[in-house]
Amino acid sequence: MIVCVCNALSEERCREAACSEECRTVGCIYRRLGANVQCGRCLSTMTEILYEEQDRRAAAASAARRDKLPARA
Ligand code: FES
16 A cells, blocks of 8 residues: 555555664654655654554563563462
8 A cells, every 4th residue: 555645655665664663753754765745645644654663663572571571480
């Protein structure tokens, strides 16, 4: 699915960019993909993608921490 028509950015590429640890803002997604916001119609979808990927990263980090805890007897 194309998320940003102006820059021809697919959802897959946007999610890959949003997955990066350093990517904490929507603007970072565009920069990582070498794009600029033009009409702005994609901003709400891009924000959803960013939040979903941040939640996914947080859940993975939490699971990794949980796996390192000693087992309870
Ligand atoms: S659809 Fe993304 S800037 Fe226009």
